[in-house]
Amino acid sequence: MTTNVQEPSLLPPSAIPEGCVPWNAEHARVWADAAVPWWVPVRPRRWSFELALWCAVLVAFALLTTTDLPPELAALLPLQVMWSLWRPEVVRFSAPVLIALVAIRGTELSWTALICAALLVLASVTATELRARARAHQRRGALAAAGGVTAVPPDADGRVRRGGLFLKFGVGVGVPGVVLLATADLWRWQSDRQVALAEGLFIVGLALTMILSGVLGRRRALTLRATPAPVLRVLVGKDDHEDAVIYATDDTEAVRPLFTVATRAVRDDENGEEDKGDKEDKGGKGGKGDEEELEELLGGPAKTGARVPLREAVLYGIPYDGAEILLVCAAAEPGEPPVAEWSTGPVRPLAAGAARRRIAREKRAAVRAARDKARDEELAATVRAGTAVVPVRRWRAGPVDWLASFLTVQWCVGYFLLGIDHSLWFRGLLLLFGLMCAVRVPVKLRWRITADRTGIWLNRLRAPRHIPWDELRVARRESYELQLRVRDGDNWAVAAPRWAWWQRRRGLIHPYDALAAELSAMIADPALRPTGESEVGEQGRQLWPFAVLLGLAWTALLVTRWLS
Numbered sequence: 001m002t003t004n005v006q007e008p009s010l011l012p013p014s015a016i017p018e019g020c021v022p023w024n025a026e027h028a029r030v031w032a033d034a035a036v037p038w039w040v041p042v043r044p045r046r047w048s049f050e051l052a053l054w055c056a057v058l059v060a061f062a063l064l065t066t067t068d069l070p071p072e073l074a075a076l077l078p079l080q081v082m083w084s085l086w087r088p089e090v091v092r093f094s095a096p097v098l099i100a101l102v103a104i105r106g107t108e109l110s111w112t113a114l115i116c117a118a119l120l121v122l123a124s125v126t127a128t129e130l131r132a133r134a135r136a137h138q139r140r141g142a143l144a145a146a147g148g149v150t151a152v153p154p155d156a157d158g159r160v161r162r163g164g165l166f167l168k169f170g171v172g173v174g175v176p177g178v179v180l181l182a183t184a185d186l187w188r189w190q191s192d193r194q195v196a197l198a199e200g201l202f203i204v205g206l207a208l209t210m211i212l213s214g215v216l217g218r219r220r221a222l223t224l225r226a227t228p229a230p231v232l233r234v235l236v237g238k239d240d241h242e243d244a245v246i247y248a249t250d251d252t253e254a255v256r257p258l259f260t261v262a263t264r265a266v267r268d269d270e271n272g273e274e275d276k277g278d279k280e281d282k283g284g285k286g287g288k289g290d291e292e293e294l295e296e297l298l299g300g301p302a303k304t305g306a307r308v309p310l311r312e313a314v315l316y317g318i319p320y321d322g323a324e325i326l327l328v329c330a331a332a333e334p335g336e337p338p339v340a341e342w343s344t345g346p347v348r349p350l351a352a353g354a355a356r357r358r359i360a361r362e363k364r365a366a367v368r369a370a371r372d373k374a375r376d377e378e379l380a381a382t383v384r385a386g387t388a389v390v391p392v393r394r395w396r397a398g399p400v401d402w403l404a405s406f407l408t409v410q411w412c413v414g415y416f417l418l419g420i421d422h423s424l425w426f427r428g429l430l431l432l433f434g435l436m437c438a439v440r441v442p443v444k445l446r447w448r449i450t451a452d453r454t455g456i457w458l459n460r461l462r463a464p465r466h467i468p469w470d471e472l473r474v475a476r477r478e479s480y481e482l483q484l485r486v487r488d489g490d491n492w493a494v495a496a497p498r499w500a501w502w503q504r505r506r507g508l509i510h511p512y513d514a515l516a517a518e519l520s521a522m523i524a525d526p527a528l529r530p531t532g533e534s535e536v537g538e539q540g541r542q543l544w545p546f547a548v549l550l551g552l553a554w555t556a557l558l559v560t561r562w563l564s
Contacts, residue, residue, distance in 0.1 A: 008235050008252060008310040009330040015338045016233065016314055017151035022249035023232040023315070027145035028258055031319075034137030035351040040127045041085050042321065042348055056082050056202075069113060070105050071198035073098075077120060079205045084124040087209055088322075089216070091128040095121050131321055138320035138349065143230060150228035153316045153326045154340055155266050160225070162324070162344065163218035170210030177203030220324035221342070229316045229326075236313040236329050240365070244327060244341065246319070247310065254310060257355050259319060262345035263327060322346040379509065379517045391532025393451040395515050397444065400496040405444040407497070412437040412554070416561075431558055438550035442543040447494050449515075451522065452534040458484075458492055459540025461547060465492075466539075469529065475519035482512040484519075 036042065056078035069077075076098055083090040102109070102117050109117075180200030187193045235247040237254055244263045247254055311332070317325035327341045350358065412434050439461065450457040455468040473485045484492040498510055522529045 008312050009332065009334075011312045011314065011328070011330045011338055015328055017149065017231050019147075019149040020151070020231045020233055020314060021145070021147050021149065023145050023234050025248045025250050025256075027141065028248035028251075028256070031138055031141035031145065032256070032258055032349070032352065034134050034141055035349050036127075036130050036134045036321075038351055038353045040130050042131075042351075042354075070101075070108065071194045072101055072201065073105065073109075073113075073117070074198045075201035075205060076101065077117065079202065079209075080120055080124055082206075083209065084127055087213060088128040088131050090209070090212070091124050095125050134349075135320045135322065139318050142232070142318045142320065146230035146232050149231055151231045151316065152228050153225055154328060156225040158266060160218060160221050161264075162221035162342070163214035163216075166210045166214030166217065170207045170214060173210060174204055174207030177201075177207055217324070217346075224317050224324050224326060230318055232315045232319075234313050234315045234327075235310045236327055237310050243345075246315070249312075252310065255359070257350050257358060259347050259349045261325060261343050261347045263341035264344045266340040266342065319347050321349050379513065380521060389528065390530055391452070392534045392538060393518075393530050394448065394538065396448045397446060398511050400498075400511055401444050401447070401494070404496040405441050408437050408441055408444065416557070427558070427562065431555065434554035434558070435551050438554055439547050441550060442546035444494065444496075446541075446543055446546065448540045449519075450534050450538050450540060451519070452530045452532055454533060456484075456519075457534060457539040459543060461542065461544045463542060464540040469523065469526070472519075472523055475516045475523065477510065477512040477516045482516060 059078045076094070080091070080094055080098060083094055098117065098121055102114065106114065177200050180196050181204065184193050184196040184200060187196055233249055235249055235251060235254075237245040237247065237257075239245050239260065241262075243260045245254075245260050246258045247256065248258065309332075311330040313327045313329040315325055315327055317323060319325055323343075323346065325343050325347060327343075329339050329341060331337060331339055415430055415433050443461065446459065448457075448459045455466055456472065458465045458467065467484070467486055471487045473487055475482075475484050477483070480498050481493045481495045486492070496512065498512070502508075503510060
């Protein structure tokens with residue numbers, strides 16, 4: 001049992017299609033029992049897919065530089081793992097291609113490589129077939145629960161944004177891959193040509209995967225809008241990622257979540273925004289739809305662990321692994337009209353074990369949330385009582401930021417010491433990592449926030465930036481980051497190590513928590529804000545000269561090593 005025991009918010013009868021039946025526990029149990037076994041991977045969340053993507057890039061590079069695998073296999077093996085997680089529809093086509101490549105290149109491969117490739121094909125095909133069988137059972141279970149009742153989704157003629165972001169990203173990612181494939185034969189050394197071919201194939205495969213995801217998502221969204229869809233009454237909650245969590249109608253205590261899905265609410269002013277976006281497109285500035293989607297994907301609310309009360313909803317569509325749905329939910333506030341939420345991602349079913357682990361995490365999160373809330377309230381009260389109104393208030397990098405800079409430098413030094421591969425590609429990668437560190441270290445070491453009566457000033461690589469108080473939405477510490485969120489979407493963040501258990505044990509306050517509490521108090525209460533205006537010297541310096549010096553030093557160090 002979770003901590004959510006409030007009565008669900010109910011939909012008005014006019015929002016419920018005629019004949020729509022509740023998805024009760026009996027039918028929901030049949031649907032949930034069709035889930036795949038615990039060892040079969042399910043569709044990951046967006047952030048875990050990004051992590052898997054970076055791991056796939058590193059694995060592809062490692063396979064090429066540390067093994068004798070042909071470029072085609074070095075690119076296809078990591079892609080096969082990614083397709084198994086994200087796009088199982090591709091596995092049925094990629095597995096025969098992988099088998100054919102292994103058969104053709106079998107004489108060039110070691111027994112270890114042959115066994116690993118065979119196990120990968122077997123595992124990916126098995127998992128894909130189990131997921132396909134589970135999807136078929138889930139479709140039949142959902143259709144039986146709906147009892148043949150269908151209805152046309154509301155706002156079916158609205159703008160379809162599903163898949164647009166993936167389509168644009170896929171085209172953008174595919175360009176360098178095509179360039180690498182086209183210029184692979186121009187490299188001087190054979191090893192460099194193989195790396196260019198493998199990386200080009202991998203990038204093109206990744207781009208095609210993104211484009212396919214965009215096309216499939218848009219196609220399913222259009223199909224859902226085009227014809228009457230099966231409808232079911234359900235209960236909807238929200239998790240820390242702001243994804244919708246679906247429960248049976250009689251599961252008012254949220255004991256057994258059935259599946260989760262990322263959703264986007266349909267705004268009342270969507271048509272006006274669309275017209276405005278079209279006008280901006282004609283003027284060359286671009287619409288706001290993708291910017292809003294990026295903001296929702298990358299800048300969600302802070303994870304507090306607090307449970308949101310359940311709401312009654314009507315589910316349009318057939319829920320199964322990877323499906324598109326529409327939710328018409330009761331409003332969070334009494335008296336407000338129902339809210340329509342279109343899915344922006346695939347349905348992710350939860351097996352029984354995953355549901356139990358989720359509930360256990362929610363219980364622990366609720367305990368942590370209550371403890372953190374009490375701590376934050378005490379810290380806010382202390383800050384309000386101890387904050388003296390001054391002409392100008394300044395914060396700057398401290399010991400935790402120096403430690404973060406030291407760890408970043410050690411990361412680059414470790415790559416430098418382990419750089420035993422002298423190929424052009426590895427040298428370029430080593431140079432790139434060093435330049436990335438050269439850009440980040442000055443910000444970590446020299447960041448400064450200056451508050452005056454007009455707003456706050458941030459020093460950056462370029463000129464200092466001014467943010468008026470009315471534009472500053474929130475200041476918070478999220479995980480390891482200090483985040484300042486601005487209304488125009490150009491947010492600012494800096495990260496440093498944090499050990500929550502050690503801080504609780506010692507009764508310490510992380511500098512980011514104290515800074516966020518003080519800035520939050522100033523945002524909420526104008527009387528606590530500074531009364532003077534900062535001078536030019538107090539507003540921060542440009543940090544790019546330090547980054548240039550570090551970049552030149554790193555480049556000189558690498559060139560000296562390569563020439564020796």
